[in-house]
Amino acid sequence: MNAEQLQALIAAGLPCDHIEVTGDGRHWSAVIVSPAFEGKRAIQRHQAVYATLGQRMHTDEVHALSMKTLTPAEWAAQG
Structure with a gap:
């Protein structure tokens, strides 16, 4: 698994306005911006x-x- 593959999996399962994935092949960090998160708590x-x-x-x-x-x-508010 590489960052591009992980990013593609997430994007295939969620509508994303922006997504960044970085990591070392096992430990990953992602910034995901999605309208699907509206009204939802962090968990x-x-x-x-x-789920994606x-x-x-x-x-x-x-x-x-x-x-x-x-x-x-x-995301927009963060500039």
């Missing part, structure tokens, strides 16, 4: 991302994923 947003990855979260493909999940308005 619900993370669960939505985990399915069983990969339970294997060595994605050992750890740190996420910053934002709505488009939250």
